[in-house]
Amino acid sequence: MKLRSLFLVVMVSVGAWLAPLCATPLVMEAAEFYRTGEYNNALTAYLDLNEEYPNHPDILYNLGNTSYKLGKVGEALAYYYKAQRILPRDEDIRTNIALVSNQIIDDVVGNASVSSNSVFYFLMWFTLNEWLVGLVVLLTALTVLLWSKEIWPTKGAIGQGVGFVAVVFVIYLGFFAIRYHQESSFFRGVIVVPKVQVKVGPSESLDTKFIIHEGVDFEIKKQLDGWTEIKLSNGFSGWVEASDYRAI
């Protein structure tokens, strides 16, 4: 019985170790499909990989590329934005977003101030994981310094260090709270169909408020019966069907 259990554990471990190695040929196969212009096959392969290894930035990036090659501007941008959340400073992703965004018909420009934009970009420049690591490091430093001050009360440098780290920690905590709020309560989406009539309310029979096209991204406000209230960066808001967009 013990032997069987041991065998099972060994097999599972070996399987877990081999899984990525087995996936590598699929990555190569998908890349080959892409290289030869068989974008539909490449998309299928990358979607399989995405299902197996969700939230992988390179797979998401490749899905964005393949979608773009298939003329799906909205889908491509949705995948790029997802990849960018994991790798916010990746040059390739930023370049492709800029290039694909040129295909968007609508010119939706917000009126956010330069300072608020700078803060936003600073916050988004780092992933939530990076912000969490920073939080842990600062918290640990503060803890160590506090106890050090108690143990060696005569060393003035430690006291100054405590004050400095405490101030930095408090400021950092404020930024972290905003960043965490953005991550947890601020949801965005991208239009993935060629044209969407944005309604004044959650019903097809209601009036069309304005029309937007594929690739436009927006903030998701609320959802109701298969309809979603959206808000564009220029302040326009309305309702679209959930099937018309992909959440980022």
Next chain:
Amino acid sequence: MMKQRLLILLFFLQTCLVAQSINFSGNVNRNAVSLGETFNYELVISGYDTNQVPDPKLPDLRSMFNIVSSREGQSFSWVNGAMSVSKTKTFILSPIKEGNFIIPEASLTLNGQQFKTQPITISVRPAAAQPQSVASSAGRSSAPSQSAPSIQRAKAGNVFLEAEVDKKSLYFGQDITYVLKFYRRVQLLSNLSLEEPSFQGFLSETLEPDQSRQVVDVNGLRYYVVELVKKSLTPIQAGTLTIDASRVGYVINFFDGQRVVESAPLTIEIKALPKENKPDKFSGLVGDFSISAVADKSEVNPNSPVSVRVEVTGKGNLRGLSDLVFESSPDYKFYKSQVSDVQLNADGSQTKTLDYIYIPKVSGKLSIPSFELSYFSPDTSEYGVKKTEPIAITSLKLAGDVAEVASAPVSEPSSTASKEQIQVIREDIQYVRSAFDVTDTYVPFSKSIVFWAFIYFNLAALFGFGFYKVKPYIFKTDIVKVKQTKAGAAAKKKLEKIVTSSLATKECISQLENVLFDFLSDKFGSSVRGLAKQDLVAELYKQNVHPDHLKMVTSVMDMLSFLAYAPSEQSQEKVKEISKDLIRIFEAF
């Protein structure tokens, strides 16, 4: 097979989207017309890219109306970054008979889905137009037909009516101006009443008549003249057409009642346009025109719109002009944005403005193509074509990285070697990634044990630190109690330290005295240090100390006082004895 299914599915989805996003409606500009008049019947398709939508199917109108002409227009608007397209087919209908008619629903079938307009009711009145009152110096009156005993047509007498056109022979599509003038030599008692002809065979547009009263000389007699009617007429059929007489009723005095005067009918010769040398894309315009175009910018990003305004000016009927001919290319897209109404210029010519949106699809040096206008000139009796000059546009390069770069061509060496700019032939997205570890997926750090271990460790450490700092304040009131309970143990510890130390006897005695006083202070919650023996006894007595214990304390105190002045040899032994006595005191209290 799978591919085919996918394609069919994509096609189905696309067509469904197209079908869902169009609106189809029908309307008329008026619901009541007279025989001989015309009205506009419009079918409007709006929403999706209307180029993909087939032509609507008209209902059978032959039993009720003649289709005089039709035209098609497309409008394009760019509002808040959203493009909206609508296509309008306008039919000019002329009723055949009088009565009330219903224009049945027009239909449009798109990908199996049928769209229908609402039926429209049209009331057709008899050909004799309803009399209209027109302003005159004499006031207003009723229709002439009700009480006109005799009709005067001669260009003589005190009152007469004259209808005139600026041309009696013209080409099909050419405009003429019809003016009806009222001449009088006498004062009128009431308003004029007017009955216009039907202008059958013409499209008529009412112009503003000259309301000023003029005095003219006719056959040596002075007449006051006023323009009653002014119309621009466009023939809708070739041949000889007749404009019937106009009639005006007037009253000079109460005794004669209303009299009627009418103009002579006019015969107009409409010549058909020659078929020889007729351009393929003939606009239908007759007259002499010029055309010009201007763009609102010369530099633009790919896929960003450029507004192009084209102005057509000339003498002729510009009303029918709804679109111009231009060359199409995959490098750009053209949309018609807006067509303005015809504007009359001071020199009698007309101007019509057509706005287009030009969207470059590639980057580089491009040009907005020429707009072409073909027309027939009645002066030369020949067809003509006018074109705008191409407008140079620079479609800026995209702000992306260079994907493929063409090397600079190798040129022959010359004395003034000039360097050529490297040109981007085509930009593309960055390539896919093929070498990566698939297991390196994004896992939120907040879900890892390490993160929470750090957090809990730090929080525990901080909490501990806080507790350590706050503890003395929290337990402040219990210190006395703690000291009381632990006074004996603490004193014993101190005593042990003193006994085992190598202190001098005198100092040792002093320390023992301190230990005793500290013990008593802790025990009773108030300092007894520095008290004289009597005061200490009194304090202990106050604290209800047992007399035996009190005796023990006084004994030890006496001993300590004695030893303070005794020789050191004796003192060392006594110290040990005192220590034992003190231990007894600590245990007894």
